[in-house]
Structure formats: structure tokens, C-alpha cells
Amino acid sequence: MTDVLLKQLIAHTQQAVKALYHSDIPENQVAVQETRKEFEGQLTIIVFPMTRFSKKSPEATGTEIGAYLQRHMPELAAFNTIKGFLNLSFSDAYWADLFKTTVSRESFGTFAANGKKLMVEYSSPNTNKPLHLGHIRNNLLGYAVAEILKAYGYEVVKANLVNDRGIHICKSMLAWERWGNGETPESSGIKGDHLVGKYYVLFDKAYKQEIDGLKAQGLSEEEAKRQAPIIREAQQMLQQWEAGDERVIALWKTMNGWVYQGFEETYDRLGVDFDKYYYESDTYLLGKDIIQEGLEKGVFFRKADNSVWIDLTADGLDEKLVLRGDGTSVYITQDLGTAQLKHDEFGMDESIYVVGNEQDYHFKVLFLILEKLGRPWAGGLFHLSYGMVDLPSGKMKSREGTVVDADDLMDEMVETARVRTEELGKTEGLPEGEKARLYHVIGLGALKYFLLKVEPKKRLLFDPNESIDFQGHTGPFIQYTHARIKSVLAKGGYAASVDFELPESLADSERDLIHLLAGYPAVIKASAEAFSPAQLANYCYEVAKQYNKFYHEETILKATDVAVRDFRLHLSAATARIISGGMKLLGIEVPERM
Known part of the structure; x- marks a missing residue:
């Protein structure tokens, strides 16, 4: 979701509670999340905190707040309440306009300097x-x-x-x-x-x-x-x-x-x-x-042997040596x-x-x-x-039989990429130099994505073969999607422009893709604040997966309506730009062709 829509939604919800129940609800108690895939809608408000003001059931409270929001937010097309969850559906016109004015722009997803080092x-x-x-x-x-x-x-x-x-x-x-x-x-x-x-x-x-x-x-x-x-x-x-x-x-x-x-x-x-x-x-x-x-x-104290210590027992830790008795340093x-x-x-x-x-x-x-x-x-x-x-037992051997060194692992990743890519016939007709470059990009992309998609604190099992799968939750799947989009744009003669017509209505897969793309800045913000590349990595995968759904469900190059065709090319270009930008932040290259 975009920050603008989120702020508008929270403000209107606060106004709804004030108007309907004559109470003030703090901003931090208005919880908004993405609507679960099995329900209709794009955004969901959690109603339970508001029942203490309404003195009504979650369903009744959600219905009343939903009706208020629909009266005061023209972009809200429909709502439904399931237990304590108010699911909101925004109009096609809202999503199409958001795409044209914001998401499709080259500058989308960039932040101004915050003045901090x-x-x-x-x-x-x-x-x-x-x-x-x-x-x-x-x-x-x-x-x-x-x-x-x-x-x-x-x-x-x-x-x-x-x-x-x-x-x-x-x-x-x-x-x-x-x-x-x-x-x-x-x-x-x-x-x-x-x-x-x-x-x-x-x-x-x-x-x-x-x-x-x-x-x-x-x-x-x-x-x-x-x-x-x-x-x-x-x-x-x-x-x-x-x-x-x-x-x-x-x-x-x-x-x-x-x-x-x-x-x-x-x-x-x-x-x-x-x-x-x-x-x-x-x-x-x-x-x-x-x-x-x-x-x-x-802050420190000296013991009889002349060593220097700090007592951190009151902080739930223990005594810590900070200088040896002979005056030599320790790591701390x-x-x-x-x-x-x-x-x-x-x-x-x-x-x-x-x-x-x-x-x-x-x-x-x-x-x-x-x-x-x-x-x-x-x-x-x-x-x-x-x-x-960790590595699956027997999958790789190090030079000395103890730990796997980085050069050996990168060699194996590039070789695995070569074998898997040639098995699928994805490099036929490419010059040898371009093939070698592609194997490097795919192999290193697979390695990087597999390690970065997992939250840092978690221990992980890295399987080189599993990481190079053109259909799974992998770097090569995202890379292949980007190459597919670039092929579509080349065949469609796409030319970048801020002036293109909007369709009267959107297919479900188009709406869902725009909604997902619109969240790109929020994902960068969340990843930065949590120091977690995993959030951005998984977002890139979701974008690639949603684009493939759109690609298979809707006609792009053969669309009979020229305006629809042009819009879908612009949607494809924005998707490629966000995939490329997100993967670049992860240190992963995405090829133009595969």
C-alpha cells in the first residue's frame, strides 16, 4: 500500500469512530494490513480495537465504519466485513490513476536524502x-x-x-x-x-x-x-x-x-x-x-593481578575482562x-x-x-x-575437507547454472561470450537470492541445485521474468511516455499487480528500518509471480484495443523497472535476455 493511501485511510477511520461513537481512537490503534488472498479487497482494517467504543459486535462495527468510509472516500468502491476484519476494495479508476501519476514514473521508489550518516x-x-x-x-x-x-x-x-x-x-x-x-x-x-x-x-x-x-x-x-x-x-x-x-x-x-x-x-x-x-x-x-x-x-575496576574489569552483573551479564594484567589488549x-x-x-x-x-x-x-x-x-x-x-551433506567438498570456500562455491554455482540452463535450451543462438556472462549472472544471482531471502537471524540450509530453479522461489525465476518482460517490450515496440490512455476497467491481475507495485517504496522503507534484505527479496519474488499471472491471463501484444495494449506495455515496463531496481539493491543482476 502507498503511504498516502494509508494515512488517508487511518485519518478517515479516526473520523468515523469520532462521528459514529463520539470517541477518539489513537492513530497507532488503527491497524491496516493487506487483505488476505482468499478474501475480496485490497486493504483490511482490523476492527476489534474499535468495539470498545461502539459497544457492538465486530461485524456490526465493521459494517458501520465501512459505510462511513464509502460515503467519505470516493475511491472506495466496496467493502465487506468478515468477523473483525473490514475488507476494502478500491475502484479501478483509483488504481489506474495511481499507476499513471505515480507508479509508472521513473522516479517512483526513490527517496530524498535524510541528512543522516x-x-x-x-x-x-x-x-x-x-x-x-x-x-x-x-x-x-x-x-x-x-x-x-x-x-x-x-x-x-x-x-x-x-x-x-x-x-x-x-x-x-x-x-x-x-x-x-x-x-x-x-x-x-x-x-x-x-x-x-x-x-x-x-x-x-x-x-x-x-x-x-x-x-x-x-x-x-x-x-x-x-x-x-x-x-x-x-x-x-x-x-x-x-x-x-x-x-x-x-x-x-x-x-x-x-x-x-x-x-x-x-x-x-x-x-x-x-x-x-x-x-x-x-x-x-x-x-x-x-x-x-x-x-x-x-566504570572499570582493577584486580590484584593488575587486570582491569567491568562488573555487568547488575545488567544481567557478568564480569568482563577489558585489559590483561600485563597491560596487553583483549578483543573488547x-x-x-x-x-x-x-x-x-x-x-x-x-x-x-x-x-x-x-x-x-x-x-x-x-x-x-x-x-x-x-x-x-x-x-x-x-x-x-x-x-x-549449512550445506546438504555430500553436496559440496571444500579444498581442505573442512569448510567450503567462497571461490569454490561460486565456481560450482556458475557450473550448475550452465548445466541447468543448457538442459532447458535457454541459451541457443547466444554467442559463447554472452553465454559465459549469462551463466555467471544466473549462478551468482541464485546464490545471492537464496541467502538473502531468509531473515538474517535464521540459520539456513543452502542447496546449490535447489537455488537454480527457473520455476521456484529463486533468483533465476525472477531473472527469467525480467528477461521475459524485456522481450515483450522489445516485440511491442515500447516507448517510454508519461502520456498514455487509461483503460475503463482493469482485469483482476492488472489491479493486483498495480497494488503490489505501489508498495515498492514501503518495502524499501521497511527493509531499511529492519536492516533486512529478506523483505525486499521476497517482495521481488511476489512481483515476478504476479506479473507471470498477469502475463498468462491477459493478452498484451495481441490486445485488440490499442489503448489497452499500450497500457499493458507501460505496466510491464514499470514491473521490469521495479524488479531491476529491487534486485540491484540486493546486489543481483537481472539479464535483458535469457
């Missing part, structure tokens, strides 16, 4: 291995949320905090020194992040062997993990890095450089980007001044400093952290500490928590 931080990879399936969901969520918020009028900064220091990268570095023999991405033909990941795996194998050897000598597993020579050597390398050892720093820069190049190739292929990179190597010492400030304010120390750095640099009104749900507790603590420290911007911090992605 927001940061979306996503990806946050470690530099010891390639991006994996979990990172794909993270990147797609972060990118889509950022694009939707931009469309809604925010100035958006896309940020990536790269975890480029610590014991994990030292493990890869040490393994490369031992067994690399000078191997590089160029000499091996291996993508940089995969090459570094290879040595991380080699380290892990050697580490496990040493642990087993020490356990055979009588050490406990925990003791063996601590005493294994290779881990002690990696820890020493980390200490050398923190001390600024030139040899270690040079190797660290070289291997991280390989990883960054690999990441950029993956990001480019996935279609995501960033405005600002932060690196843990630059930020890991931040936050210590904030700890001192918190001690002076009495760094995150406090980085949060301050980001706000000092960009002055955002809001900041969204796209991080998996295993970090829910961490972000509760982080935001609460900043609030207790008196940071006025702490209220604008939000953790966009998301669930894990």
Missing part, C-alpha cells in the same frame, strides 16, 4: 585463509543492507575491519618459512589467499602431530598444546612482530599482500565493495586510553578503541556491525560499556546478527 561494517576476514561460505552470507548481507539504506536516503560508509595480525597469520608465516621454498602466487599459479591458507593447513597438520607425540610421552592434551615446539615458535614470531622485527614484518607484509589481492578478486566476483578499510594491525593498541578513562570514572579493548576511531573519523548517526550470532554476547557487552562510558552515539550502534549456513 550510517556505517555498515561487514566481511571482517582473517588473513590466514580464503573467504568461505560464512563470509559469503556476511558480505551479501552487509552489501545489501548498505545499498538499501542508501536508497532510503542515508549517506552510507561501507567498512571492512581486516583481522591481519595475531597468532593465526604467524602460523601461516612460520609454515611458509619451513616448507615454502620461496613459493609465490606467481610461481605456483595459486590464488594468493589460497596459497596462504595452504600453509595454515600445513601448520595445523604439523601441530597436531607434535601434540600426539607429546601426549604419547605422557603429557595431557592441554599441556601438549601449550608445549608443542611449533606453536611456541609461532608465539615467538608474534612477539617479534609486535616488537617490530624487520624480517618478520617484511614476511608479514608480503604474505598479507598475497591475501589482499586474493580477497579483492573474490570481492569483485561476488560484486561487493568497501569505502573504508580498517586493519587490526593499526587498531589493536587502540582502546587503552579508554580503559584509563573508565578507571578514572569508576581494541573494539572500544576502533568504535571511537570510526566515530571520530566519520561522525555517524548509526553504525551496524554485520557479525555472526556467535558474537551476540560480545556486542551486548561492547555497546553497554560504551553507554556506561557516556558515549552519546552508543545508542546508534547495532549488531546485525546472522545464523550459520
Whole structure:
């Protein structure tokens, strides 16, 4: 529904309650929703809250309010009351005029700048291995949320905090020194992040062997993990890095450089980007001044071993370490400093952290500490928590047999798209280059849509084959619908115009399609406010499904009435524009032909 119609309907309903029952009903108690498909009408008012004013049954109350609305709203053609639900049907003239004056315009669905700045931080990879399936969901969520918020009028900064220091990268570095023999991405033909990941795996194998050897000598597993020579050597390398050892720093820069190049190739292929990179190597010492400030304010306290803590038990949490006894940082120390750095640099009104749900507790603590420290911007911090992605057992194998990396998954998606598309004969006559491009668009579109159509908080099962279905609730179905519309427009010789005739009446499928298209701005608004691409993704599917219903029920190109034909072409063009625009916000391309 449109915001204008919603506001009019609420105002008239308030007037009806005042006139009929001499009572005032607050605006927030007038509930309006889309009419359920099994009932006649487009919008429904929930009557139950009004019965306390009418002192009558829901049916009688709905009938009286419906009659009042029909007298005062010329666009209201009919109504019916079923139990406590007042279903409203608006006239064909209303929907046709709404389409011509609003929905069909190029500017429909655009928002003016709201003057607010927001940061979306996503990806946050470690530099010891390639991006994996979990990172794909993270990147797609972060990118889509950022694009939707931009469309809604925010100035958006896309940020990536790269975890480029610590014991994990030292493990890869040490393994490369031992067994690399000078191997590089160029000499091996291996993508940089995969090459570094290879040595991380080699380290892990050697580490496990040493642990087993020490356990055979009588050490406990925990003791063996601590005493294994290779881990002690990696820890020493980390200490050398923190001390600024030139040899270690040079190797660290070289291997991280390989990883960054690999990441950029993956990001480019996935279609995501960033405005600002932060690196843990630059930020890991931040936050210590904030700890001192918190001690002076009495927010933190120091224990006998010199470690610094905060007591959050009164807030339903627990005591949290914020600085070790030897003065070294923990993650929360760094995150406090980085949060301050980001706000000092960009002055955002809001900041969204796209991080998996295993970090829910961490972000509760982080935001609460900043609030207790008196940071006025702490209220604008939000953790966009998301669930894990599972794969059907045996469907895919990773390079190392543990997690599925992003490059492998994208390769499989493109290959699956090729097989499925060729089986359906949808690429006959296309040049080879155009075919390859189409397989990429379909494969990546299937992957992105499948992951984005589910609410972020939910854990999901991703099946590559199920995601590439040209008839199901999938990205390729929406893409194919868009290509179908473009074909209709090309065959019909469609020319954009704001001056076209309106039909005297509308078919049910036309009315339903206009009604659905009219809700596009409201869907962007809802998706932006909820930080949920799923709402927009599912809306795009509903639009595609409704267009196909219209396409099969009504004649477009062979319509005998020229005005009807022209109107239906304009309706098709508006549908394509909204599908394309909505999918673009999700980071999904829609092809012109398939």
C-alpha cells in the first residue's frame, strides 16, 4: 500500500469512530494490513480495537465504519466485513490513476536524502585463509543492507575491519618459512589467499602431530598444546612482530599482500565493495586510553593481578575482562578503541556491525560499556546478527575437507547454472561470450537470492541445485521474468511516455499487480528500518509471480484495443523497472535476455 493511501485511510477511520461513537481512537490503534488472498479487497482494517467504543459486535462495527468510509472516500468502491476484519476494495479508476501519476514514473521508489550518516561494517576476514561460505552470507548481507539504506536516503560508509595480525597469520608465516621454498602466487599459479591458507593447513597438520607425540610421552592434551615446539615458535614470531622485527614484518607484509589481492578478486566476483578499510594491525593498541578513562570514572575496576574489569552483573551479564594484567589488549579493548576511531573519523548517526550470532554476547557487552562510558552515539550502534549456513551433506567438498570456500562455491554455482540452463535450451543462438556472462549472472544471482531471502537471524540450509530453479522461489525465476518482460517490450515496440490512455476497467491481475507495485517504496522503507534484505527479496519474488499471472491471463501484444495494449506495455515496463531496481539493491543482476 502507498503511504498516502494509508494515512488517508487511518485519518478517515479516526473520523468515523469520532462521528459514529463520539470517541477518539489513537492513530497507532488503527491497524491496516493487506487483505488476505482468499478474501475480496485490497486493504483490511482490523476492527476489534474499535468495539470498545461502539459497544457492538465486530461485524456490526465493521459494517458501520465501512459505510462511513464509502460515503467519505470516493475511491472506495466496496467493502465487506468478515468477523473483525473490514475488507476494502478500491475502484479501478483509483488504481489506474495511481499507476499513471505515480507508479509508472521513473522516479517512483526513490527517496530524498535524510541528512543522516550510517556505517555498515561487514566481511571482517582473517588473513590466514580464503573467504568461505560464512563470509559469503556476511558480505551479501552487509552489501545489501548498505545499498538499501542508501536508497532510503542515508549517506552510507561501507567498512571492512581486516583481522591481519595475531597468532593465526604467524602460523601461516612460520609454515611458509619451513616448507615454502620461496613459493609465490606467481610461481605456483595459486590464488594468493589460497596459497596462504595452504600453509595454515600445513601448520595445523604439523601441530597436531607434535601434540600426539607429546601426549604419547605422557603429557595431557592441554599441556601438549601449550608445549608443542611449533606453536611456541609461532608465539615467538608474534612477539617479534609486535616488537617490530624487520624480517618478520617484511614476511608479514608480503604474505598479507598475497591475501589482499586474493580477497579483492573474490570481492569483485561476488560484486561487493568497501569505502573504508580498517586493519587490526593499526587498531589493536587502540582502546587503552579508554580503559584509563573508565578507571578514572569508576566504570572499570582493577584486580590484584593488575587486570582491569567491568562488573555487568547488575545488567544481567557478568564480569568482563577489558585489559590483561600485563597491560596487553583483549578483543573488547581494541573494539572500544576502533568504535571511537570510526566515530571520530566519520561522525555517524548509526553504525551496524554485520557479525555472526556467535558474537551476540560480545556486542551486548561492547555497546553497554560504551553507554556506561557516556558515549552519546552508543545508542546508534547495532549488531546485525546472522545464523550459520549449512550445506546438504555430500553436496559440496571444500579444498581442505573442512569448510567450503567462497571461490569454490561460486565456481560450482556458475557450473550448475550452465548445466541447468543448457538442459532447458535457454541459451541457443547466444554467442559463447554472452553465454559465459549469462551463466555467471544466473549462478551468482541464485546464490545471492537464496541467502538473502531468509531473515538474517535464521540459520539456513543452502542447496546449490535447489537455488537454480527457473520455476521456484529463486533468483533465476525472477531473472527469467525480467528477461521475459524485456522481450515483450522489445516485440511491442515500447516507448517510454508519461502520456498514455487509461483503460475503463482493469482485469483482476492488472489491479493486483498495480497494488503490489505501489508498495515498492514501503518495502524499501521497511527493509531499511529492519536492516533486512529478506523483505525486499521476497517482495521481488511476489512481483515476478504476479506479473507471470498477469502475463498468462491477459493478452498484451495481441490486445485488440490499442489503448489497452499500450497500457499493458507501460505496466510491464514499470514491473521490469521495479524488479531491476529491487534486485540491484540486493546486489543481483537481472539479464535483458535469457
